[in-house]
Amino acid sequence: MMRKLMAAVVLTAVLLMTGCASVPMAGKNADAKAKQFGPSQGGTANLYIYRNEIIGSAIKMPVLIDGVEAGDTVAKAYIFKTLPPGSHTIVSKAENDSSLTVDMQAGQNYFVWQEVKMGVLYARSKLHLVTEATGEDGVRECGLVKGDGSAEMALAATANAKLASTTPTSTTPTAEAAPTEPNPSPQLAVAPNQVQSSTPVATAPIAAAVTSTPEPVAKIKSAAQDLPSQTAAVAPVQSMSVAAITPQDSAAIAAIEPLAQSVATGLGCGAVQANGATTFIAPCGTYGVLIDCDSGQCRPIHTVHVKSDE
Incomplete structure (x- = not known):
């Protein structure tokens, strides 16, 4: 022994x-x-x-x-x-x-x-x-x-789901509002001087409204396994507007836009929209995903609120 x-x-x-x-x-x-x-x-x-x-x-x-x-x-x-x-x-x-x-x-x-x-x-x-x-x-x-970024995305999705489950839902009755014209389909907020991406923004995914936070988060989490190039977290949802793009950025955007679109498609999102020289926003229901292509790879950074035109 x-x-x-x-x-x-x-x-x-x-x-x-x-x-x-x-x-x-x-x-x-x-x-x-x-x-x-x-x-x-x-x-x-x-x-x-x-x-x-x-x-x-x-x-x-x-x-x-x-x-x-x-x-x-x-x-x-x-x-x-x-x-x-x-x-x-x-x-x-x-x-x-x-x-x-x-x-x-x-x-x-x-x-x-x-x-x-x-x-x-x-x-x-x-x-x-x-x-x-x-x-x-x-x-x-x-x-x-x-x-591959899957750990960060899983942890961020868990945190977002936990936040959504603990957010109280208001049950206070509200006064009936006067009839108004139907709101247009939600669009990403674009700065006035923005140079539009050559790829049109898909509105179909946005029109299918998502009524709770966990659904887009779950979609992003499940798609993470198919995106080995992702190296960054999808952080808690943030509100933001699309940044202005200078004419000098147009050539760089055209070169990397297909890579960003590939990431967006893998996440189940719509057509990407440029948000500066190296970042894009892809609409996913009532949320969007900010995609960063600064390091030669395109990867999701965090989710953002999609703003509706008023």
């Missing part, structure tokens, strides 16, 4: 100190952008989970956020996620499960160190919330694990 225990300890030590596990890694541009440590946009928060030690290089450790698979870490690697603000529980799975709950605020960066320890039959881990200075130094020693 003692010999078996010693053999297991020796085997664990060998696995911890030798070998090299691998996971898909993101490109240099995505890694460099994440390491700028800029504040998160669109009312979200940035989360870095890093593992900057050599120990345990032969072992991959899965990471879950609020029960959603966020990816696997290896030695000298980090996971970067953009999440809705609020309380999030992170779990590192190894011989043990290490859990850490972090209360995140919009526009802030949060750093979690995944410490690796020697176990009996397998490696163990422990999660630590560290300061920004410590976290940035640790992340700089690591490479970015590749993600």
Whole structure:
């Protein structure tokens, strides 16, 4: 019995100190952008989970956020996620499960160190919330694990559904309004000096009115599995107008518009409409999705309210 225990300890030590596990890694541009440590946009928060030690290089450790698979870490690697603000529980799975709950605020960066320890039959881990200075130094020693954006979208959809379920519905009777002319079909609000996209905006998806928030969110969530190029979160719904476009932007828009339309079609949305030189808005029922094409890939950023003409 003692010999078996010693053999297991020796085997664990060998696995911890030798070998090299691998996971898909993101490109240099995505890694460099994440390491700028800029504040998160669109009312979200940035989360870095890093593992900057050599120990345990032969072992991959899965990471879950609020029960959603966020990816696997290896030695000298980090996971970067953009999440809705609020309380999030992170779990590192190894011989043990290490859990850490972090209360995140919009526009802030949060750093979690995944410490690796020697176990009996397998490696163990422990999660630590560290300061920004410590976290940035640790992340700089690591490479970015590749993600497809599905974790962020699932978490954002869950947050939106939770918000919708907790929003009270008014039951106060209202006075009968005088007859008015029927409202025109909802349209995206366009600035007066906007140069229109060459692709007409589809109004059919908008005409099929959506009466609650979860439906467009669920549609976006289910389509996420078919969009491997997505790398950013769909944040909570925001109200916004389409930005003005200068004539100099027209050539760039024409080049990347088909890519943005491909993402919109995968999400079940209508024809995209330009919103600046590198962003587009696609109508999805009574909501729209903001699509960013700044990094050579087009990916959904967050949902927006569609404004009706009055």
